[in-house]
Amino acid sequence: MSEDQITDVPPNHLSIDPSSPFYSEEVLRRDVGIRFNGVEKTNVHEYDVTEGWVRVEVPTAKDRRGNPMVVKLSGTVEPYFRSAK
Numbered sequence: 001m002s003e004d005q006i007t008d009v010p011p012n013h014l015s016i017d018p019s020s021p022f023y024s025e026e027v028l029r030r031d032v033g034i035r036f037n038g039v040e041k042t043n044v045h046e047y048d049v050t051e052g053w054v055r056v057e058v059p060t061a062k063d064r065r066g067n068p069m070v071v072k073l074s075g076t077v078e079p080y081f082r083s084a085k
Contacts, residue, residue, distance in 0.1 A: 010079035015046035022046065035078040045070045049077045 010032045015022040034044045036054050045068070046055040053074050061069035 031082040037075040
């Protein structure tokens with residue numbers, strides 16, 4: 001691994017919801033991938049590495065505002081960038 005790859009990691013806490021304080025359009029443009037308990041997840045709404053959880057969307061359920069319902073799951077979270085800068 002080069003030195004750039006070691007220091008170039010996604011943030012500890014990230015959300016895809018623009019109203020969240022953990023939303024970052026710049027980071028999301030880089031295509032962040034998430035491995036949760038060793039399995040690739042494509043439906044992650046928000047994650048926190050330190051606390052060890054992800055919020056994943058439930059595809060068949062909506063909240064009262066019509067937004068996808070999310071469920072919080074605990075485990076090992078490994079974010080990474082799918083593409084280089």
